[in-house]
Amino acid sequence: xxxxxxxxxxxxxxxxxxxxxxxxxxxxxxxxxxxxxxxxxxxxxxxxxxxxxxxxxxxxxxxxxxxxxxxxxxxxxxxxxxxxxxxxxxxxxxxxxxxxxxxxxxxxxxxxxxxxxxxxxxxxxxxxxxxxxxxxxxxxxxxxxxxxxxxxxxxxxxxxxxxxxxxxxxxxxxxxxxxxxxxxxxxxxxxxxxxxxxxxxxxxxxxxxxxxxxxxxxxxxxxxxxxxxxxxxxxxxxxxxxxxxxxxxxxxxxxxxxxxxxxxxxxxxxxxxxxxxxxxxxxxxxxxxxxxxxxxxxxxxxxxxxxxxxxxxxxxxxxxxxxxxxxxxxxxxxxxxxxxxxxxxxxxxxxxxxxxxxxxxxxxxxxxxxxxxxxx
Amino acid sequence: xxxxxxxxxxxxxxxxxxxxxxxxxxxxxxxxxxxxxxxxxxxxxxxxxxxxxxxxxxxxxxxxxxxxxxxxxxxxxxxxxxxxxxxxxxxxxxxxxxxxxxxxxxxxxxxxxxxxxxxxxxxxxxxxxxxxxxxxxxxxxxxxxxxxxxxxxxxxxxxxxxxxxxxxxxxxxxxxxxxxxxxxxxxxxxxxxxxxxxxxxxxxxxxxxxxxxxxxxxxxxxxxxxxxxxxxxxxxxxxxxxxxxxxxxxxxxxxxxxxxxxxxxxxxxxxxxxxxxxxxxxxxxxxxxxxxxxxxxxxxxxxxxxxxxxxxxxxxxxxxxxxxxxxxxxxxxxxxxxxxxxxxxxxxxxxxxxxxxxxxxxxxxxxxxxxxxxxx
Numbered sequence: 001x002x003x004x005x006x007x008x009x010x011x012x013x014x015x016x017x018x019x020x021x022x023x024x025x026x027x028x029x030x031x032x033x034x035x036x037x038x039x040x041x042x043x044x045x046x047x048x049x050x051x052x053x054x055x056x057x058x059x060x061x062x063x064x065x066x067x068x069x070x071x072x073x074x075x076x077x078x079x080x081x082x083x084x085x086x087x088x089x090x091x092x093x094x095x096x097x098x099x100x101x102x103x104x105x106x107x108x109x110x111x112x113x114x115x116x117x118x119x120x121x122x123x124x125x126x127x128x129x130x131x132x133x134x135x136x137x138x139x140x141x142x143x144x145x146x147x148x149x150x151x152x153x154x155x156x157x158x159x160x161x162x163x164x165x166x167x168x169x170x171x172x173x174x175x176x177x178x179x180x181x182x183x184x185x186x187x188x189x190x191x192x193x194x195x196x197x198x199x200x201x202x203x204x205x206x207x208x209x210x211x212x213x214x215x216x217x218x219x220x221x222x223x224x225x226x227x228x229x230x231x232x233x234x235x236x237x238x239x240x241x242x243x244x245x246x247x248x249x250x251x252x253x254x255x256x257x258x259x260x261x262x263x264x265x266x267x268x269x270x271x272x273x274x275x276x277x278x279x280x281x282x283x284x285x286x287x288x289x290x291x292x293x294x295x296x297x298x299x300x301x302x303x304x305x306x307x308x309x310x311x312x313x314x315x316x317x318x319x320x321x322x323x324x325x326x327x328x329x330x331x332x333x334x335x336x337x338x339x340x341x342x343x344x345x346x347x348x349x350x351x352x353x354x355x356x357x358x359x360x361x362x363x364x365x366x367x368x369x370x371x372x373x374x375x376x
Numbered sequence: 377x378x379x380x381x382x383x384x385x386x387x388x389x390x391x392x393x394x395x396x397x398x399x400x401x402x403x404x405x406x407x408x409x410x411x412x413x414x415x416x417x418x419x420x421x422x423x424x425x426x427x428x429x430x431x432x433x434x435x436x437x438x439x440x441x442x443x444x445x446x447x448x449x450x451x452x453x454x455x456x457x458x459x460x461x462x463x464x465x466x467x468x469x470x471x472x473x474x475x476x477x478x479x480x481x482x483x484x485x486x487x488x489x490x491x492x493x494x495x496x497x498x499x500x501x502x503x504x505x506x507x508x509x510x511x512x513x514x515x516x517x518x519x520x521x522x523x524x525x526x527x528x529x530x531x532x533x534x535x536x537x538x539x540x541x542x543x544x545x546x547x548x549x550x551x552x553x554x555x556x557x558x559x560x561x562x563x564x565x566x567x568x569x570x571x572x573x574x575x576x577x578x579x580x581x582x583x584x585x586x587x588x589x590x591x592x593x594x595x596x597x598x599x600x601x602x603x604x605x606x607x608x609x610x611x612x613x614x615x616x617x618x619x620x621x622x623x624x625x626x627x628x629x630x631x632x633x634x635x636x637x638x639x640x641x642x643x644x645x646x647x648x649x650x651x652x653x654x655x656x657x658x659x660x661x662x663x664x665x666x667x668x669x670x671x672x673x674x675x676x677x678x679x680x681x682x683x684x685x686x687x688x689x690x691x692x693x694x695x696x697x698x699x700x701x702x703x704x705x706x707x708x709x710x711x712x713x714x715x716x717x718x719x720x721x722x723x724x725x726x727x728x729x730x731x732x733x734x735x736x737x738x739x740x741x742x743x744x745x746x747x748x749x750x751x752x
Binding site for chain 2: 036299
């Protein structure tokens with residue numbers, strides 16, 4: 001199901017076969033929280049920016065429109081009209097970051113909806129049931145996302161519970177995949193490694209969950225406030241203890257630099273809201289660094305955001321026009337910046353894949369960062 | 377320059393030749409106030425919804441980004457990347473509806489910008505200069521838009537001034553079109569008929585401005601608060617006194633029914649914010665009447681907004697998905713509704729043209745309204 005094409009240093013060039021097509025890795029998954037990429041981007045647009053995998057949020061779709069509604073409509077692929085792979089997160093991260101009045105128990109989490117305050121319970125079984133209703137390609141295990149920083153004692157309890165929850169997730173998804181009326185009977189489950197910035201706990205947990213022989217493993221609980229240096233240190237410690245012959249997913253990361261560093265440490269799945277969120281604020285990525293398209297210096301600039309870029313914004317519109325749209329609060333300005341940013345990220349992943357194939361990842365990374373950080 | 381293909385009753389089927397291509401009439405011009413259609417619609421999208429003419433607002437572009445900026449960037453066509461005809465209004469309507477502290481003098485209007493309060497003067501010459509900088513295909517004359525209702529006395533003074541201003545507009549645009557560095561030396565000027573709901577004043581004014589032999593004539597100052605019945609009465613009175621062998625443009629109108637009635641009375645150019653504004657609120661037009669896409673009854677409805685519709689929304693997405701997007705405040709929901717509405721309007725104009733060609737406009741109109749108003 002997962003094939004490794006090449007390894008360059010620790011960097012992995014692989015592919016994951018799914019019922020919704022093959023994912024070439026390293027891959028950046030494009031975040032469409034509520035079954036749509038923010039910024040008026042349609043799934044038609046997504047194809048044009050080279051998106052391989054769309055990522056939607058289980059918690060958001062559970063509260064609106066409801067996973068039952070999406071199931072009745074044939075699942076998420078049919079609902080949002082996207083026939084390539086979709087990954088759904090477990091809902092855990094949002095339960096811990098968005099909701100109020102949480103109570104964590106062995107059976108799961110009791111909390112109040114951020115939309116209407118409604119009391120909701122979500123545990124491993126519920127998360128799997130919701131994701132099975134959504135019928136995504138890849139379901140993520142339901143875990144606890146501990147706060148940062150957390151004491152060793154808190155972290156130990158939390159990681160142990162996350163391990164017990166993972167076993168329940170696996171059992172429940174197996175059961176659901178075996179039911180006659182399940183939409184996607186081949187739904188894959190990725191486990192999630194936790195342990196905060198405690199290397200020993202990370203490694204111990206990685207070993208335990210690896211034994212469950214799941215189709216993929218993620219590293220969660222990073223990019224939550226710790227320094228980049230700490231994040232890289234944890235990756236160096238834990239990635240060697242996760243199966244190399246399976247996808248390795250660093251959740252919620254990150255900047256172009258973060259991705260380049262994590263690929264070098266053996267990660268090959270990523271997702272992050274940066275390209276979409278920054279795009280909506282007029283902040284765009286280029287090979288020469290980030291630009292704020294609201295800057296007055298672009299007033300008369302008839303060049304594209306980035307010369308030579310093949311995205312729908314750059315092949316047609318000028319910096320001057322995009323700046324005007326953003327100043328005038330025309331939604332088209334946001335859309336064009338989001339499209340450019342997603343194209344930039346997805347294209348960088350293409351370059352990364354090619355560099356690993358040619359055993360020149362280290363050189364590629366150095367050149368890319370030199371240009372990106374120094375604008376030359 | 378304007379050719380009449382057929383006349384069916386009073387309904388005109390014509391075409392206007394411009395340097396930016398031929399406009400088939402009756403035509404609905406798609407409103408892109410600040411050089412963009414609201415709702416994240418790109419000029420690429422505009423082609424897909426059969427837009428023939430884009431309309432931008434002179435006042436808005438004058439205050440932001442500034443017509444000088446657009447001129448330096450090669451004019452509005454190059455700025456927004458649209459190679460088909462563009463009509464710019466004169467700025468008059470916005471000066472009278474958006475700004476504060478207005479003083480109307482013989483030379484023009486003194487007012488404060490609605491954005492930063494900056495003092496601005498605009499008279500006939502200034503309006504022509506701005507529109508020449510924008511380099512639109514069709515420039516509109518600078519007129520006074522009198523309030524509704526207005527006394528006969530006020531209206532008489534206002535209409536007389538509008539006539540004097542029209543002469544100045546014509547002279548100034550002739551001068552500008554003759555300058556070496558003018559971007560569009562073939563810019564056309566349409567005059568505007570005023571007179572409120574006073575038939576005699578409307579007719580008298582129509583006769584006077586017709587003698588100026590301009591490339592087209594608009595009827596302004598309607599759809600400003602009077603009843604539909606009054607509007608149709610005025611059209612019946614005044615249209616016969618405007619040149620039949622020139623475009624006849626009813627400004628800012630309107631609903632599908634308004635357009636169908638006005639075409640029957642000899643109008644062949646229209647513009648209105650309804651399809652875009654309503655779309656952004658989730659209100660869509662169909663052949664069976666309007667629908668509010670936020671309605672709970674669409675929760676599980678997997679049909680398109682309108683069966684058989686060829687717009688980018690209906691060929692791909694379901695009512696259930698669009699409703700979800702609108703509920704979740706995802707901009708894509710607005711964009712899809714706007715695209716559908718523009719396609720609906722532009723397609724209706726196609727049907728209108730075909731009906732007039734086949735001398736069955738009256739039957740067509742009756743059938744269309746029967747379906748639209750009674751939902752059958």
